[in-house]
Amino acid sequence: MTTIRTIEQLADIYDGVSEASTAKVTSALTPGYRAMIEASPFLALATIGPEGMDCSPRGDAASIVRVRDEKTVLLPDWRGNNRIDSLRNIVRDPRVALMLLVPGSNTTMRINGAATVSIEPDLLESFEMDGKHPRSVIVVEIREVYFQCARALIRSELWNPARFQDPATLPTAGELLKQAKASFDKETYDREWADRAARTMW
Secondary structure, X not given: OOOOOOHHHHHHHOOXXXXXXXHOOEOOOOHHHHHHHHOOOEEEEEEEEOOEEEEEEEEOOOOOOEEEEOOEEEEEEOOOOOOOHHHHHHHHOOEEEEEEEOOOOXXXXXXXXXXXXXXXXXXXXXXXXXXXXXXXXXXXXXXXXXXXXXXXXXXXXXXXXXHOOOHHHOOOHHHHHHHHOOOOOHHHHHHHHHHXXXXXXX
């Protein structure tokens, strides 16, 4: 296998960066970037800690983050599996990266920054949903924000319904768990999942 081991070797096989690729990077939200971010109900949150890296999906009923100001976005930590991998990483290493998707748009948004985990009561209460509050809020200080080239989403036809997979052809969550742990009760898990998710969404 021929592998690349130096920055110089990379530079030899990739063309120079275009003006648009560098001009798009800002250290604070522009009006357009804010509009795109506030239109996104889903993001992937990447963090790093002593055990390695983690990338966690996050979703909400409307905008996935709240813009506090041009340098700060807020991400409520709604109910999940309680592994808290992302939060464990953030309290030890504040570096985070966010990739936000807007359904129907081939433009994605990226934020790189430094995060803290807040449990300020007033902040938690401000995110109330169905009478419930997140256990914490991830406060992200923006270092870089920019939009991503659309080629990946165009190539994948991510929003094309004709390309959607029929869930019935894919393994269920219970089956995946059973393959990871032979003694797991996949039938009970799959049977109860829909009701459990509906009751514990927030």
